[in-house]
Amino acid sequence: MTATREAPAGPRPRGRGPGTAVRGRLQQLLAFGSLIVCSAFFSVASPFFFTYGNFTAILFSTVVIGTLAIGTTFVIIAGGIDLSTGTGMALCAVMSGVFLVDLGLPLVLGVPAAILFGGLIGLVNGCNVAVLGIPPFIATLAMMLVAEGLALVLSDSAPIYFTEVEGYVDISTGNLVAGVNFPNAVLILLAVALLAGFLLNKTVLGRYTYSIGSNEEATALSGIDVRKWKIAIYAFAGLFIGLAGVMISARLGSAQPATGLGYELQAIAAVVIGGTSLSGGRGSIVGTLIGALIISVLNNGLQIMSIPQEWQNVILGCVILVAVYTDILRKKRS
Amino acid sequence: MRNRGIGAALVAATAAVSLAACGPDGGAGGDQPYIAIVSKGFQHQFWQAVKQGAEQEAQRRGARVTFVGPATEQEVEEQLNMLTNELAKQPDALGFAALDSRAAAPLLQQAKASDIPVIAFDSGVDSDVPVTTVATDNKAAAAEAAQHMAGLLGGQGEVAMVVHDQTSRSGVDRRDGFTEWMAENAPGITVLPPQYGGGDQLESANITKSILSANPDLAGIYASNEGSAIGVIKGAKESGRDDVTIVGFDSGKAQIDAIRGGRMAGAVTQNPVGMGERLVDSALKAIEGQDLPKTIDTGFFWYDQSNIDDPEIKEVLYQ
Numbered sequence: 247m248t249a250t251r252e253a254p255a256g257p258r259p260r261g262r263g264p265g266t267a268v269r270g271r272l273q274q275l276l277a278f279g280s281l282i283v284c285s286a287f288f289s290v291a292s293p294f295f296f297t298y299g300n301f302t303a304i305l306f307s308t309v310v311i312g313t314l315a316i317g318t319t320f321v322i323i324a325g326g327i328d329l330s331t332g333t334g335m336a337l338c339a340v341m342s343g344v345f346l347v348d349l350g351l352p353l354v355l356g357v358p359a360a361i362l363f364g365g366l367i368g369l370v371n372g373c374n375v376a377v378l379g380i381p382p383f384i385a386t387l388a389m390m391l392v393a394e395g396l397a398l399v400l401s402d403s404a405p406i407y408f409t410e411v412e413g414y415v416d417i418s419t420g421n422l423v424a425g426v427n428f429p430n431a432v433l434i435l436l437a438v439a440l441l442a443g444f445l446l447n448k449t450v451l452g453r454y455t456y457s458i459g460s461n462e463e464a465t466a467l468s469g470i471d472v473r474k475w476k477i478a479i480y481a482f483a484g485l486f487i488g489l490a491g492v493m494i495s496a497r498l499g500s501a502q503p504a505t506g507l508g509y510e511l512q513a514i515a516a517v518v519i520g521g522t523s524l525s526g527g528r529g530s531i532v533g534t535l536i537g538a539l540i541i542s543v544l545n546n547g548l549q550i551m552s553i554p555q556e557w558q559n560v561i562l563g564c565v566i567l568v569a570v571y572t573d574i575l576r577k578k579r580s
Numbered sequence: 581m582r583n584r585g586i587g588a589a590l591v592a593a594t595a596a597v598s599l600a601a602c603g604p605d606g607g608a609g610g611d612q613p614y615i616a617i618v619s620k621g622f623q624h625q626f627w628q629a630v631k632q633g634a635e636q637e638a639q640r641r642g643a644r645v646t647f648v649g650p651a652t653e654q655e656v657e658e659q660l661n662m663l664t665n666e667l668a669k670q671p672d673a674l675g676f677a678a679l680d681s682r683a684a685a686p687l688l689q690q691a692k693a694s695d696i697p698v699i700a701f702d703s704g705v706d707s708d709v710p711v712t713t714v715a716t717d718n719k720a721a722a723a724e725a726a727q728h729m730a731g732l733l734g735g736q737g738e739v740a741m742v743v744h745d746q747t748s749r750s751g752v753d754r755r756d757g758f759t760e761w762m763a764e765n766a767p768g769i770t771v772l773p774p775q776y777g778g779g780d781q782l783e784s785a786n787i788t789k790s791i792l793s794a795n796p797d798l799a800g801i802y803a804s805n806e807g808s809a810i811g812v813i814k815g816a817k818e819s820g821r822d823d824v825t826i827v828g829f830d831s832g833k834a835q836i837d838a839i840r841g842g843r844m845a846g847a848v849t850q851n852p853v854g855m856g857e858r859l860v861d862s863a864l865k866a867i868e869g870q871d872l873p874k875t876i877d878t879g880f881f882w883y884d885q886s887n888i889d890d891p892e893i894k895e896v897l898y899q
Contacts, residue, residue, distance in 0.1 A: 403746035
């Protein structure tokens with residue numbers, strides 16, 4: 247877990263004054279509290295919930311959404327939105343197949359290449375937003391469609407199997423410590439979350455991300471090249487699209503060109519439940535991770551309780567409303 | 581501290597829904613055998629019919645079933661999560677319709693290790709874990725549709741295809757079964773390249789209209805599933821082309837009405853209710869340790885105006 251601080255925002259940050267950091271942390275505590283309450287409820291409701299096997303299953307099912315959500319956190323804090331993460335992930339999974347299966351590159355080249363391809367998707371998004379001035383919603387919506395189509399074209403609309411690629415599935419399903427059932431995918435998620443948290447809180451990239459999202463004009467007036475940094479933020483977030491493409495295809499043992507649409511909204515939901523503001527300037531990686539976990543716990547727990555499936559999304563929708571509403575209440579009071 | 585509300589609200593929401601849901605409790609206990617079913621989809625009427633068949637059979641035989649499936653038939657990862665969660669409930673048997681059978685292999689091994697018999701349904705699984713596969717032969721069913729189409733057109737003319745997708749087993753089989761039969765048996769028929777509408781009614785309708793404007797001489801259109809078929813019917817109607825011979829797949833109220841009203845020549849139906857019944861029947865036999873055949877064919881039927889009211893057909897159609 248990373249220690250989170252509200253970074254010094256631009257010249258006119260929102261809610262500056264004593265207690266800002268405390269309040270930011272309060273939102274995370276709230277989200278964390280909800281996570282604990284949900285878990286406690288399901289533990290009482292079903293004897294199958296509170297077991298080590300189920301605990302790892304929940305963490306494991308969080309990996310792909312969590313990875314996308316971390317990248318999306320940066321974009322949303324900077325005042326943007328990214329709708330291309332789901333189908334972009336499918337495209338990167340296919341590219342991983344192209345690099346490793348069709349071209350036969352070794353893992354150490356193919357996997358980074360697939361991740362960088364995600365960065366390329368983000369770079370194009372960033373240029374469309376920052377250079378051409380296309381609103382993020384539209385620019386990334388267009389990219390969503392482009393990526394969806396390209397994934398089908400490049401794969402001939404069929405899954406690409408990694409059966410012959412030695413060690414690929416171990417990226418996700420292998421165990422670092424032999425005999426201990428703890429999937430590598432979860433360790434990777436935690437590692438990139440730590441890295442992302444560090445970059446967001448301790449580096450200039452993070453500082454400018456908050457600053458642009460808080461007040462873009464003021465940021466530009468204070469001499470920061472907003473255009474360049476916006477491109478950098480989208481490109482950086484794109485790396486997580488690439489990583490998610492690797493993680494999902496390693497888990498499935500195949501690149502599924504049509505599996506991805508819808509993930510972008512789940513990622514955005516995780517970010518929002520975690521207390522990141524859609525209007526930009528506020529948010530945290532820890533919050534996002536907790537948000538992703540809340541979604542996983544609800545999905546898992548409701549299913550384990552054998553709640554009819556029709557109701558599960560109803561509950562998830564209500565949770566998003568409650569989470570955002572408490573955030574609004576909090577803001578009103580501050 | 582207004583914020584304390586969130587936890588309380590969550591609990592309240594979950595509790596309220598649990599109470600409202602009246603679902604079977606997800607706990608162990610109960611002396612009835614428990615069969616967990618993980619399907620490819622959930623919202624499609626076809627899957628609801630499978631679910632209905634499974635529940636009927638379970639009620640008859642004194643068993644308990646739960647039925648889950650991802651929102652769309654593309655969500656391979658979501659299906660794996662569901663499979664993981666069902667296995668956590670330690671069912672006595674598992675019914676599984678794989679979206680991608682290789683992806684599910686490790687989980688099926690886990691089921692085997694826990695002595696949970698697995699019954700594959702709707703499509704086969706590339707693995708030796710399932711004790712049997714309860715399914716329709718989609719290729720043969722599509723060939724049946726092709727044969728009727730060729731007969732209706734007198735072996736001459738251009739035929740278009742609107743297929744639900746190009747990635748799933750059923751999409752591929754229903755496409756290839758149709759084109760292969762035509763290539764082998766109907767030299768006078770030209771099959772246009774397949775168009776894909778994702779099984780979405782609106783998208784399939786729009787595709788149909790484009791096909792009709794681009795090919796004014798078109799004689800027939802084949803649709804590979806319920807959503808595609810409804811779209812084709814709508815598209816042909818909006819284009820004012822009731823001279824085109826439409827052949828569909830599966831059933832559902834819209835297709836049945838179109839066949840009765842003459843907008844559609846006929847369709848091939850599977851037997852989804854029967855599939856659900858055979859699935860539960862096989863699961864119960866597997867729990868008792870009986871040997872099962874490698875595959876159980878649940879069959880398919882051609883239906884049109886002439887036989888739509890036959891009891892044999894009525895039984896397999898879902899509205």
